[in-house]
Amino acid sequence: MLFDFKEIPGKECYKLLVSTVTPRPIAWVVSQDANGVLNAAPFSFFNVFSGDPAVVAIGIGNRKPGQAKDSRANIRETGEFVVNLVSEANAEAMNITGIEFDSTVDELEQAGLTSLPSARVKPPRIAESPVAMECELMQIVDLGESGLVLGRVVAMHVRDDLVLDAANHYIDTPQKSRARRPLSLGAAGISAARRKSNKKVALSGRPGQYATWRLLENGRSN
Numbered sequence: 001m002l003f004d005f006k007e008i009p010g011k012e013c014y015k016l017l018v019s020t021v022t023p024r025p026i027a028w029v030v031s032q033d034a035n036g037v038l039n040a041a042p043f044s045f046f047n048v049f050s051g052d053p054a055v056v057a058i059g060i061g062n063r064k065p066g067q068a069k070d071s072r073a074n075i076r077e078t079g080e081f082v083v084n085l086v087s088e089a090n091a092e093a094m095n096i097t098g099i100e101f102d103s104t105v106d107e108l109e110q111a112g113l114t115s116l117p118s119a120r121v122k123p124p125r126i127a128e129s130p131v132a133m134e135c136e137l138m139q140i141v142d143l144g145e146s147g148l149v150l151g152r153v154v155a156m157h158v159r160d161d162l163v164l165d166a167a168n169h170y171i172d173t174p175q176k177s178r179a180r181r182p183l184s185l186g187a188a189g190i191s192a193a194r195r196k197s198n199k200k201v202a203l204s205g206r207p208g209q210y211a212t213w214r215l216l217e218n219g220r221s222n
């Protein structure tokens, strides 16, 4: 069947892309605004694009027309961010950071996550993540209602038990064991994780809305 992207609305093109180009790894991005307010959010339009220089790219949309999501606004403002990778154990916390909180809210705190200082950039990394990449902004390519953030990786943290041979930079690429596999969107893992956490956070295929989450949280504590 032919789907002519010149004829169908953007929302439908999005559905076709995200349901066919899978699995996609998730960048769990920590950034800060100029006042130091912390922000964390997941992005599955993500990958690495060059080894030397070490370059990552993340597609970050707008919150509403003309207004960049906080992560993109922060990265543009400060030029620094950390990409954390997500394991299955982090799925529920990751989903909470996907809620569109107000820009003054620290999502790490909301999700009960711990931050650790970075070595080369100001935003911290997530202690619960198996891998974290400290990045400096190279460029943001304007895509209209979205922006492609290109970052140079200046330092990487890998959890000790995943390092096979530090001198030769051999990492135990965690594909074999389900427990260690990094979370990607489209893999069976995320569906299961989503179903589980949907009890708490209403996602229904799109990021949860703050109001819905608040409502569910209040319901739980009553």
Ligand SMILES: Cc1cc2nc3c(=O)[nH]c(=O)nc-3n(C[C@H](O)[C@H](O)[C@H](O)COP(=O)(O)O)c2cc1C
Pocket: 026, 039, 040, 041, 042, 043, 044, 045, 046, 059, 060, 061, 062, 063, 069, 070, 071, 072, 094, 095, 097, 098, 099, 100, 101, 185, 207
């Ligand atoms: C698994 C997952 C993947 C996501 N991928 C993207 C993405 O690639 N691009 C994007 O703009 N939003 C994506 N989102 C939605 C953002 O995480 C969400 O809008 C978030 O609230 C943005 O936070 P911020 O405004 O603090 O940057 C994703 C959400 C989830 C749960």
